[in-house]
Amino acid sequence: MSGQRNNRDVVIMGAAETDEVGKLPHLSTLELHTQSARRAIADAGLTKDQIDGLATVSTPGPVQVAHALGITPTYLDGTSVGGTSFLLHVRHAVAAIRAGYADVVLVTHGESGRSRVGAPPYPRQSDSPLAQFEMPYGVMGPPTTFTVPTLRFLHETGNTLEQLAEVAVAQRRWSARNPRAMFREEVGVDDVLGARMVAYPFTLLMCCLVTDGGGALAVASREFAEAHGTDKPLVSVLGTGEAATTPMVSQMEDMTTCRQFTLSSQRAFKEAGVGTTDIDHLMIYDAFAHVPLYGLEDMGFVGRGESGAFVAEGHTSPGGRLPMNTNGGGLSYTHTGMYGMFAIQESVRQLRGEAAAQVDGVETSLVLGNGGMFMSAATLILGRG
Amino acid sequence: MTSPQSGGSAPDKFVPKATPETQPYWDAAAAGRLDIQRCTACERPFFYPRTSCPHCGSEKVAWFTASGRATLYSYVISERPAPGFPTPTVIATVELEEGPRMMTNIVDVDPTPEALPLDLPLQVRFEQRGEVAVPVFAPIDGGDR
Ligand SMILES: [Zn+2]
Numbered sequence A: 001m002s003g004q005r006n007n008r009d010v011v012i013m014g015a016a017e018t019d020e021v022g023k024l025p026h027l028s029t030l031e032l033h034t035q036s037a038r039r040a041i042a043d044a045g046l047t048k049d050q051i052d053g054l055a056t057v058s059t060p061g062p063v064q065v066a067h068a069l070g071i072t073p074t075y076l077d078g079t080s081v082g083g084t085s086f087l088l089h090v091r092h093a094v095a096a097i098r099a100g101y102a103d104v105v106l107v108t109h110g111e112s113g114r115s116r117v118g119a120p121p122y123p124r125q126s127d128s129p130l131a132q133f134e135m136p137y138g139v140m141g142p143p144t145t146f147t148v149p150t151l152r153f154l155h156e157t158g159n160t161l162e163q164l165a166e167v168a169v170a171q172r173r174w175s176a177r178n179p180r181a182m183f184r185e186e187v188g189v190d191d192v193l194g195a196r197m198v199a200y201p202f203t204l205l206m207c208c209l210v211t212d213g214g215g216a217l218a219v220a221s222r223e224f225a226e227a228h229g230t231d232k233p234l235v236s237v238l239g240t241g242e243a244a245t246t247p248m249v250s251q252m253e254d255m256t257t258c259r260q261f262t263l264s265s266q267r268a269f270k271e272a273g274v275g276t277t278d279i280d281h282l283m284i285y286d287a288f289a290h291v292p293l294y295g296l297e298d299m300g301f302v303g304r305g306e307s308g309a310f311v312a313e314g315h316t317s318p319g320g321r322l323p324m325n326t327n328g329g330g331l332s333y334t335h336t337g338m339y340g341m342f343a344i345q346e347s348v349r350q351l352r353g354e355a356a357a358q359v360d361g362v363e364t365s366l367v368l369g370n371g372g373m374f375m376s377a378a379t380l381i382l383g384r385g
Numbered sequence B: 001m002t003s004p005q006s007g008g009s010a011p012d013k014f015v016p017k018a019t020p021e022t023q024p025y026w027d028a029a030a031a032g033r034l035d036i037q038r039c040t041a042c043e044r045p046f047f048y049p050r051t052s053c054p055h056c057g058s059e060k061v062a063w064f065t066a067s068g069r070a071t072l073y074s075y076v077i078s079e080r081p082a083p084g085f086p087t088p089t090v091i092a093t094v095e096l097e098e099g100p101r102m103m104t105n106i107v108d109v110d111p112t113p114e115a116l117p118l119d120l121p122l123q124v125r126f127e128q129r130g131e132v133a134v135p136v137f138a139p140i141d142g143g144d145r
Helices: A029-044 A062-069 A085-099 A129-133 A150-157 A161-175 A189-194 A222-228 A259-272 A290-298 A307-312 A340-352 B023-030
Strands: A010-017 A053-055 A075-077 A104-112 A197-200 A212-221 A235-244 A281-284 A364-371 A376-384 B035-039 B061-065 B069-078 B089-096 B101-105 B121-129 B132-139
Touching: A010 A029, A010 A085, A010 A222, A010 A340, A029 A062, A029 A104, A029 A212, A053 A062, A053 A085, A062 A075, A075 A085, A085 A104, A085 A212, A085 A235, A085 A340, A085 A364, A085 A376, A104 A340, A150 A161, A150 A290, A150 B069, A161 A189, A161 A290, A161 A307, A212 A222, A212 A340, A235 A259, A235 A340, A259 A290, A259 A364, A259 A376, A281 A290, A281 A340, A290 A307, A340 A364, A340 A376, B023 B035, B023 B061, B023 B132, B101 B132
Parallel strands: A053 A075, A053 A104, A281 A364
Antiparallel strands: A010 A212, A010 A235, A104 A212, A197 B069, A235 A376, A364 A376, B035 B061, B069 B089, B069 B121, B089 B101, B121 B132
């Protein structure tokens, strides 16, 4: 299972989300970071003064978060490449800990995506490449850009619109089991296809939520965790990968495949010394219903054109052989804007055996994060113990 | 072969601003031409405007006028109202005859899936927004809708 190096030497020793996720107009962006950070530190059995590394996206940034918590970090990571950034932070933290740059790296996410409290206004550029070559065409955020590749994907792979809707159906089966999920009512394909059209072929139920919330992780060496942590199960970071291609969805080399999903997962599988059949539980960032279909195919869980049938046949649903997005995902659980942190949190819960919709016997879990509109990606393969 | 479309000026639509390396693209558009770049080292065309070839890395790049013919690669029909745009609006990626792809709008067509089969042949036209002309595309046989 393992390569030359012991790949259970770095672990996630603490993990927590904000007390609530959803509509939280009483909490600022910064508070969503710091509240989840405090919960993760407590979950790890640590005090703030044991934290020497801080990683988060550029807004509000690692310096602001650390200072608000009363932490003086000697390792910083402000990697900010979209909603997958937190997976990259974990990957970089593993390297930093192995290098001796830090003992404990706190990775934080907080986003007032719905209420926009203490959040910066959306940037209004007019001369960036994106502003010159995509914004002139009436685009209104991700529902009108991230979705553009889908008709070509369906056309070339033979996956169908009904199967695209099945992704939303499957995830409601999971969110129905999760009391923290925003949408918990089970739906059928006809409900999904018949919902309000947002941008054909995407109806409202194929698009992610927009919520407020936060989450944080404490990453440390196994040695440190065993010396200073609680007796909660540790979660090993077995393998990681990251990759990026285009900042503009219109410039994807091939709209029927997401190259960085393949590149980042191949590196993670290789490092972990495992393959797709070793994965017991899967999280694929689902900002929109098509993304899990790309993820299943591009990571090699199914062959080209087989993802739609795989989901429709229930293999990713409760009781299926590859439980996927078991918190309900961005479509039904929560989606603050940069969802990647919540995908990691659910993986950790499943590996610890403390998920709301717990799957039996999860030993190995894979998290695939997406950043931007098929812009960047990262993969984490996590193991129990 | 293409002519700037006058009228249809919609000042509240988003107006892009050129940077020095993209200025020739926008100047050409204002003159009714779709100019893109080609690498003179490896001969491959590319889009969006840059000062080096994304294929081979050469700085020997030159502008040329594209045919303006393209095919419909993928799209959505957006029901989200954008300032100045009709609802719905067809937001598409088209593949130019020369190979590169670009985002655009498909205009002068029923905004329905039935009227927008993938690979539909298209021709560029230009939509005036103040001083700027934005390339958009219409079906080549756009009259029969
Ligand atoms: Zn070249």
